[in-house]
Amino acid sequence: MDEDFGAYQRRLLGYVGGRRPRTILQATPGSIAGMIGRASRRRLSRPPAPGKWSAAQILAHLAELELLWGYRMRMILEKSGAPIAGMDQDAWAKNARYERIDPGHSLEMFRAIRRANLELTRRLPAAALRRYGSHSQFGRLTIGRILELLAGHDINHSRQLAAILGAGRVAARRSR
Numbered sequence: 001m002d003e004d005f006g007a008y009q010r011r012l013l014g015y016v017g018g019r020r021p022r023t024i025l026q027a028t029p030g031s032i033a034g035m036i037g038r039a040s041r042r043r044l045s046r047p048p049a050p051g052k053w054s055a056a057q058i059l060a061h062l063a064e065l066e067l068l069w070g071y072r073m074r075m076i077l078e079k080s081g082a083p084i085a086g087m088d089q090d091a092w093a094k095n096a097r098y099e100r101i102d103p104g105h106s107l108e109m110f111r112a113i114r115r116a117n118l119e120l121t122r123r124l125p126a127a128a129l130r131r132y133g134s135h136s137q138f139g140r141l142t143i144g145r146i147l148e149l150l151a152g153h154d155i156n157h158s159r160q161l162a163a164i165l166g167a168g169r170v171a172a173r174r175s176r
Helices: 005-015 021-036 041-045 055-078 089-097 104-125 126-130 142-163 168-174
Strands: 082-084 134-137 139-142
Touching: 005 104, 005 134, 005 142, 021 055, 021 104, 021 142, 041 055, 041 104, 055 082, 055 104, 055 142, 126 142, 139 142
Parallel strands: 082 134
Antiparallel strands: 134 139
16 A cells, blocks of 8 residues: 555545445445446456456455455444454455456455445444444544445445446446
């Protein structure tokens, strides 16, 4: 990552721009499904440039991050102030061999876990959104802030997918 974690957080939150995070989070899986549409696995698996992730790798990343953040939120709900370990996304990608994961399976996993995480957060009383964890890289994170960061993360990767797949104008309008 070329930017520090503070700059990264500010960038993600800037993408959200005061919009409701849950609205963005709910729309993203369908928006991505529309973007990848009928693209072949070959097209989805082709990196846009050396050292850059392909659309398929981005989908695998989104699925695994959704799993990770769902776990982290549940740990925070168990005990406010819970320690949250950081992760190295490149190590995860390498170890899980993102380049070999079927993009359709990644999208299916992302949709299912996102649905479960959104259902969980809808059931929470407002006070629970203020529960927090102590993240090793981001510092103190409330569940509410996690939702905002996830929404920004969705926008960030949706824009990358749109650029890779040539769906830029349509996807950019959807993410506004």
